[in-house]
Amino acid sequence: MVADAGTVGTAGRRGRPTAPADPSPLRRIPAGAALYLHVPFCAATCDFCAFDKQVPSPGDWQVYREGLEAEWALLAPEGPASSCFWGGGTPGLLKASDIRRIGDRFRRNLQPGAEWTVELTPQCLTREKMEAWREVGVNRLSLGVQSFSPSLLRALGRPHANDRVEAQVDRLRAAGWDNLNLDLIVAVPGQGPRELEEDLRRALALSPDHLSLYNLTLEEDTPLLARLAREGYRVDPENEAGLLEHAWDFLETAGFHHYEVSNFARPGHESRHHRTIWGMGEWRGLGPSAASQVGSYRFRNPHGLEAWRTALREDPPAVEERVELSPAERVLERAVFGLRTSRGFPVEAAAAVPGLEGILRRLEAAEWLRRGGDHWVPTRAGLLVADAIGREILASAGAGAPDFSLPAGAAPGNLQ
């Protein structure tokens, strides 16, 4: 799995090698990268969530703390990172002392004043934690509200009521936190335009600078999907599209910039961290199952606290799903993921992959894309079919990567 045996040499397994001439991508943190920390614990688990998380048992926190120390010890930062994001799980569960200890490492590897977000549920706010975040340099909080409606929360199987969100936000405001994001879920079974508007109105009343509006995704192997399948629930894309557009209109009218399929910001408050990722920049994730993209490599830490901890006993650390992307693949991915955002995809970049420009023009003719200056950008209708656009791009473009090329002269209908 890990091919970079060269760096394991005499430097020793535990110790940090002094000056590797050609550092393994598994150890690199490029200057200007986005940093990510995965906190794999939740106070309770929600029915719709398929992330790597668990309700912590005694001792898990200690394993986690030690693991992060070990992971940092294996990494070789090449310069300060440009943003930081703590997600999960529920990073809000971290105690003030952990925030300080773990946060210190990140602060030392981050540009001064860089965007630093922590995800939390409205339930886990304490004055102590707020102070700790402020101290280490966290400057943006993301609250997983999902919905204000008790019945919709029940439909999601989310174990906590949100009747105190307003009070919590007031406390944050009073403590000087002005850069807030709220997560909301759209198209929960039972949610019509009226319920949706109610959620949006209550969210906007809290004056957030950023909103993430997620179409409920029924993930495989989640209790929610199992329950809905039993109840004979069927996803209706037509209805979902209607709800999404309704919400988009609502937020745009309220002055928000719709800058990615699911993300809205007051102008100037777009997330730098997310934009790095959508623009196929570099990012390094720490913690169990955290994903990274470094240079032309993409990989992921092992799932589960123990597997992750064990993997860190190797140098460079053992990772999963490691792939090296060809230049053509990276261009195609910039197109696929860029076209989910208002920034889009640079027109000149298409030239690097044969056939790509033709596809983009066809998509333009069908009004899924338009030319905005020197970029291709998705239309609103195009945002609603971003996956299909991505497939079209991956399926039809690129003689550059053998992976993407169709067999020449392949007879229709799999005749061979």
Place this chain on the structure above:
Amino acid sequence: MLDRLSIRNFCIIAHVDHGKTTLSDRLLELTRTVTARDMKEQMLDSMDLERERGITIKSHPVSMVYNDDGREYLFNLMDTPGHVDFSYEVSRSLAACEGALLLVDAAQGIEAQTVANAHLAVAQGLEVIPVINKVDLPSAEPERIQDQIEEVLAIPREETILASAKSGIGIDAVIRAVIDRIPPPAEPPAGIGTRGLVFDCVYNPYKGVITYVRIFSGEVRRGETVSFVGSEVSSQVKEVGRFSPQMVPEDSLETGTVGYVVTGIRDVAEVKLGDTLTRRDDPAREMLPGYQEVRPMVFSGLYPLDTSDYEKLKASLGKLRLNDAAFVYQSESSAALGFGFRCGFLGLLHMEIVQERLRREYGLDILSTYPSVIYRVKKTDGTFLEVDNPVFFPPQTELEWVEEPMIEATIHTPNSGIGDLLALISEKRGLVEGTETLDSQRVMIRAILPLNEILVDFNDRLKSLTHGYGSMDYEPKGHQVADLVRLEILVNEEPIEAFSSIVHRSKAEARGRALCEKLKDLLPRQLFRIPIQAAVDSRIVARETLSPMRKDVTAKCYGGDISRKRKLLEKQKEGKKRMKQIGSVSIPQEAFVQVLKSSQG
């Protein structure tokens, strides 16, 4: 050995479910041909499919010895197929008999096919003995049925036997009638040579082809050299014997009897039904009458759903062909469906049975294209063509005329259904030749119809219009010139062969519209607006538009989701490759299956 005068060769003519098999079983029991212990229900029908559908597909004779107060009789019971598709097989089975039991359900009355077969029997000079079965049912109306038989077949009511094969009522009377009313085999004219009628054959992996014969003159012994007059094939006799009901070898088959002959022939195609078997040292001076080559009338393309099953399908068709000389096939390919076979069948039931056997006995998932008949085409350059596949139908500009095969249908229906039925016949471009009253409740309609109009849903609609009481029989009735066109279906401007068909001009638009609507429902929405069109000679006669998809987007896409997302898109892309690519449109195989299914139902 029993002499000629103690032999009775007869068959049972009956409609599905009227009790033919039960009556046969009673006879087997009474003659102790099969002990009660071995008695399996419905002894004669051996294939599962036959048993399930209550029909017999392959004739299978049985010999029984009946002791009538000290005098022994040899009964050879021929089991005839009941369905119109096999009418030539029926006629060959009848030709091997001197008599027929006409079995009619006491509640349901006489059906179209039964009448057709009874007429066939009378025409061949058989003694027809009507037996009204199930007389002990509460709904039985034996007197009304006697009226029908008198009316339609002109057989006096006194000659009718009332019976219940299930309860054993009237079985003695049936046996009495077989002995007293059915004549023994006629004495053959001297010097005519050895002649045996081939009325069926089956393939056996150990013995090769087993030929079923009725000996009309002379005898056939093991070790002799025999030949088939029609196909001019000769071979040595390896075994002869009787069915009782299993094959029991004997030294010889003598004049008047029925049995089997095993020769060195290994391909059923070399043995033609209706052919005459003769001996080299006692050759027939002329063939037995009535021989004709069987030609398929209905054609359809069969394709494996999973393209990798092609070889398996090929092998399975080969095996089916071993036992079914009437079934023909040759390979063909289609851009949409891949490699498959063009198959010819005797008729609709035959087609259904072959498809069903492929599914069940050979475990194949198959797709069949819209059925077609053989059209005779004269082109403007003076050449003639026979077309059984819409793909080869010439463009209108090259057509001088097209002839389509016609049938004469005999339809029995309750009086109440007649109005709807006449409308159906007219919708199917049929012409009613006449109606006859069968009794106070039932009418018989004779009509000329194009064969291609009854291919798909005629029988189903007949059944539904008459609440299941109507029945139909048909026979070929030559050809007629008709204004036929090829209807093409285009998806995103590309014609899709699998959906094209030959239809009457007056129907092209309606059928085109129906297919376009169906496809619009079945095709998954794509990124682009897709026209779905029906065209006759590149003129669009119907059109639908598949709107572009509205929503296909994943909500969350962050660091950890990127590779997941990418993998998902790749997987979906692979899925797209497996679909049939028509131009830029991906059509799932399922859509083909659904369209072809719906246009047959």
